[in-house]
Amino acid sequence: QKEVEQNSGPLSVPEGAIASLNCTYSDRVSQSFFWYRQYSGKSPELIMSIYSNGDKEDGRFTAQLNKASQYVSLLIRDSQPSDSATYLCAVKGTSGSARQLTFGSGTQLTVLP
Amino acid sequence: EAQVTQNPRYLITVTGKKLTVTCSQNMNHEYMSWYRQDPGLGLRQIYYSMNVEVTDKGDVPEGYKVSRKEKRNFPLILESPSPNQTSLYFCASRKTSGAEAFFGQGTRLTVV
Numbered sequence: 001q002k003e004v005e006q007n008s009g010p011l012s013v014p015e016g017a018i019a020s021l022n023c024t025y026s027d028r029v030s031q032s033f034f035w036y037r038q039y040s041g042k043s044p045e046l047i048m049s050i051y052s053n054g055d056k057e058d059g060r061f062t063a064q065l066n067k068a069s070q071y072v073s074l075l076i077r078d079s080q081p082s083d084s085a086t087y088l089c090a091v092k093g094t095s096g097s098a099r100q101l102t103f104g105s106g107t108q109l110t111v112l113p
Numbered sequence: 114e115a116q117v118t119q120n121p122r123y124l125i126t127v128t129g130k131k132l133t134v135t136c137s138q139n140m141n142h143e144y145m146s147w148y149r150q151d152p153g154l155g156l157r158q159i160y161y162s163m164n165v166e167v168t169d170k171g172d173v174p175e176g177y178k179v180s181r182k183e184k185r186n187f188p189l190i191l192e193s194p195s196p197n198q199t200s201l202y203f204c205a206s207r208k209t210s211g212a213e214a215f216f217g218q219g220t221r222l223t224v225v
């Protein structure tokens with residue numbers, strides 16, 4: 001059974017700070033990693049995907065992947081109150097049932113004005 | 114507009130009364146799936162479908178059925194709902210590769 005672990009939080013940061021969200025996964029053959037943002041009462045929205053070790057930047061968001069440590073993180077620079085949401089980490093393997101996405105339970109982020 | 118449409122958005126029903134939650138996508142995606150979301154447990158996959166007439170169990174399939182007779186539609190059927198199926202349900206679709214890029218608006222189901 002694949003597992004994806006996230007710190008449930010809540011995580012609070014002041015406006016303008018860097019928010020750091022972390023995720024670990026148990027299945028070494030996992031190949032694809034995703035971050036979703038979910039506002040309260042809304043559906044998840046894909047914000048970042050990463051497939052190889054290192055950093056991937058998109059605007060204020062940076063995803064970091066370390067397959068050796070089975071660790072993926074999301075950094076949000078210059079955090080805004082509109083970033084307040086639950087962030088879900090998701091992991092996908094390569095074949096068969098591993099092609100399903102497995103989600104972590106999410107980290108609730110609050111950005112304080 | 115590209116979208117995944119679920120209906121109904123809210124449903125209160127009684128134990129044992131069969132119900133269907135519909136899901137439809139207009140993006141010609143091959144892959145569709147159903148998730149339930151419960152506090153502290155994240156999104157758990159119920160069933161998924163790789164294409165028409167191809168479905169498979171996810172992590173929590175007990176008490177649910179699905180069908181995929183057309184590419185665009187993937188209904189979720191609860192033949193005899195029980196209170197432990199009270200949850201927030203999401204349908205999602207994507208191309209064969211990649212993540213579930215499109216989620217429906219969600220269906221909040223309460224079984225009393």
